[in-house]
Amino acid sequence: KSMALDLAENGIRVNTVCPTFIETDLTRPFMEENEFKDYILSRIPLGHVGQTEDVADAVLFLASDMSKMVTGSTIKVDGGWTAV
Numbered sequence: 001k002s003m004a005l006d007l008a009e010n011g012i013r014v015n016t017v018c019p020t021f022i023e024t025d026l027t028r029p030f031m032e033e034n035e036f037k038d039y040i041l042s043r044i045p046l047g048h049v050g051q052t053e054d055v056a057d058a059v060l061f062l063a064s065d066m067s068k069m070v071t072g073s074t075i076k077v078d079g080g081w082t083a084v
Contacts (some may be wrong), residue, residue, distance in 0.1 A: 004071040015071060016073075020043075020081045021049055033070040044080060062075065
């Protein structure tokens, strides 16, 4: 947030994207273990694991003019994990 304040006068926006468990080639083996998968899914109210596209969409939003008034913010791409 302090970077967002420091750089705002230059028209630079600073935000973060914080994803939860995202399915990738590296995480896919973990999801093959039913106990682990059940635990992860029990923590995500939307009921499914995030995909790389979910994170990319948040980044695309922040890089677009649709977010021209967004700075110093955190976008949680977590299916509600941190809302619980």
